[in-house]
Amino acid sequence: MSELFKDVPEFVEVNIGESLAARTETLGAFRELGPPDLCHVVKSSGSKSALKEIGSYHYCSGVEASSSASLAAYINSLQFSIEESPAWFGKGSGWKVRSGTYCCFNAFSRVDMRVEATIPGGVNAYVVDLRGDRHEATADLWQETYLSAMLRAIRYSDDASYRLAGYRKLDPISTPEAEMRFLQTAEALFLKGWQLGSDPEIQVATIITNHLTAAIIKYFSDSYRLHQAVNLFEKMAVKEPEIAALLAQCYVGMNEEIKAVKILNSALETCPQSYPILHAQCDFLLSKNKPQWAQAVAQQAVTAAPSEFVTWAKLTETFIQLGKYDSALLTLNSCPMFTFNERDLHRMPAPAKTHLPIKKFLADSNILDEESARDNEADVTLLRLPAPGLRGTFARAYALLTELVSKIGWDELLKIRSTVFVMEEEYRMHKSGTSVDLNGAAEDDASITGIRTSSNSDSEIPTIRISTESARTPATALTQTKDEAAESPVSAFSNKRLCERWLDNLFLVLYEDLRVYTIWRAEISHFKTQHRSYRKTGTEWEILGELALRLHHKEEAKEAFQRCLETKFSAKALIKLLEMYAREGDLQRTLNVAIRLTTYHHRWYNEAAYPSAVAHYLYQLGQIHGLAKVQYTLLSMNLPPGIFEIMKGYVDYATEMQVEGYNF
Secondary structure (H helix, E strand, O other), X not given: OOOOOOOOOEEEXXXXXXXXXXXXXXXXXXXXXXXXXXXXXXXXXXXXXXXXXXXXXXXEEOOOOOOHHHHHHHHHHHHHHOOOOOHHHOOOOOEEXXXXXXXXXXXXXXXXXXXXXXXXXXXXXEEEXXXXXXXXXXXXXXXXXXXXXXXXXXXXXXXXXXXXXXXXXXXXXXXXXXXXXXXXXXXXXXXXXXXXXXXXXXXXXXXXXXXXXXXXXXXXXXXXXXXXXXXXXXXXXXXXXXXXXXXXXXXXXXXXXHHHHHHHHHHHHHOOOOHHHHHHXXXXXXXXXXXXXXXXXXXXXXXXXXXXXXXXXXXXXXXXXXXXXXXXXXXXXXXXXXXXXXOOOOXXXXXXXXXXXXXXXXXXXXXXXXXXXXXHOOOHHHHOOOHHHOOHHHHHHHHHHHHHHHHHOHHHHHHHHHHHEOOHHHHHHHHHOOOOEXXXXXXXXXXXXXXXXXXXXXXXXXXXOOOOOOOOOOOHHHHOOOOHHXXXXXXXXXXXEOOOXXXXXXXXXXXXXXXHHHHHHHHHHXXXXXXXXXXXXXXXXXXXXXXXXXXXXXXXXXXXXXXXXXXXXXXXXXXXXXXXXXXXXXXXXXXXXXXXXXXXXXXXOXXXXXXXXXXXXXXXXXXXHOHHHHHHHHHHOOOOOOXXXXXXXXXXXXXXXXXXXXXX
């Protein structure tokens, strides 16, 4: 009999307990919601005189962390994952789970809640602080720990940064009663939500912009049940009027726009300088094709919160919709950028053995394709594209830049850039001059003073402070235009601004994307005229699909992802096609993709029906066709044994929670 679990992932330790020690040492590095839960077990075999022991661990989410009993129950359940010894092996022989420790990070109080369970035996719960000291586990700490665990399970259900080996994801909420408990706890701790931090685009977390509110919106909007969130936000808005921003967002999502407008109108009278409320109004105006009005509101939001990236990004978006591309580029240049912090993860010592078993019915389904080494090869130019590495505010800024180039093209974008920013030749000529008057600052060096924003005649752009690091040489290959040298260097220079270094870099990133995309499309065109087949590896098609999507070429992206799947299994390609097919209302194709993705997720221990991207897009189909038709179509597909049952989990959740479309 093996000492390993038959269907649960695990990492066998070199020294028993080293994973717990490593987690304790890392506690001080956790910044926000914390890492996945850690479950450590000790297994033993043999008699007392010849006892053998091993320690192993795996990561987990979705386990209800409301009490020591619930966590001890999870540890106890693991003993049934070890294969039983055959009768002839002898009674009492074989491996058994002797004890376990479950660790769950409390993101509110920044402590680790731990439960030790012995089998059979007692349960001991305690708290470990950032220094490694032990404390008593109180009721308040359990409440915070429960909600922290729920938020991790919701927020990071589809987060690429959380795709860890040996990470088991279970359903965090599976019944209306469990959901009610989640809502009650969220209400109790709502005003402490800012302590959890927020998305990387937010500089300062508030009671409106934080991981708690984001999780609530995600959980209920993805299943089209925003009325549940509305009930919570209405209660909280009585205490904090600014929460009206979330309330209005929910009503818009529920197609109750009149209610949303009334709420926003009342909220703006109470909190006229709240940028979340202003943004809610701005989004509504943009959805109604009123960019001129939206721009005025977005500008007010910048005035209210000038240090927040999202306010400048929203103003940039309105200028793009208005067709004021020079103003859009100038506003984008003014965005305050923040360093991206990676998700909280463990730093563990190398294990003695890694065990990642696959359930038999998944292996027998033949849905998961085997990949060859050739499928994963790719041209080095594609592998080194810098855009996929962008994170946080830089990724969002790049998305705005690609939106700009999709509207006007690369050449026009360069012309606008040379019109609003100081180009290399102009900067060089200024540096060589001895007496150049820059708005009254005679003989001042631009690298020290920057360019005064009052020189720009466009009053729609709010005041921008340019740092002393802003003066530098932009990339020559991207900034030079033919007409540039014809202007007077003094007048041109004095009416322009300095391009921030990060935006210079994004232009280089965009140039690389456009260059590779142009070559790819030219090659395809050439091969078609030659009546020859155009071949790429699966990984190359995957990268090209993501490239086309970044540059807003959706049909080309869809084609590339489809070609990718003809060659290899790709979860990235599948998730993108799932979204595309669902938006088109294509029931059969969406289900085909959903089945492959769900099988893949279960193979890697993601057993949660909801929240998940697959569930979201299936429920989107349910609004069009009704979930009954979705289920009947699944039945007609004669799926392999076991696969239908896990697909039915999505429908079961929708029926239990009364997701829109469940009853037709």
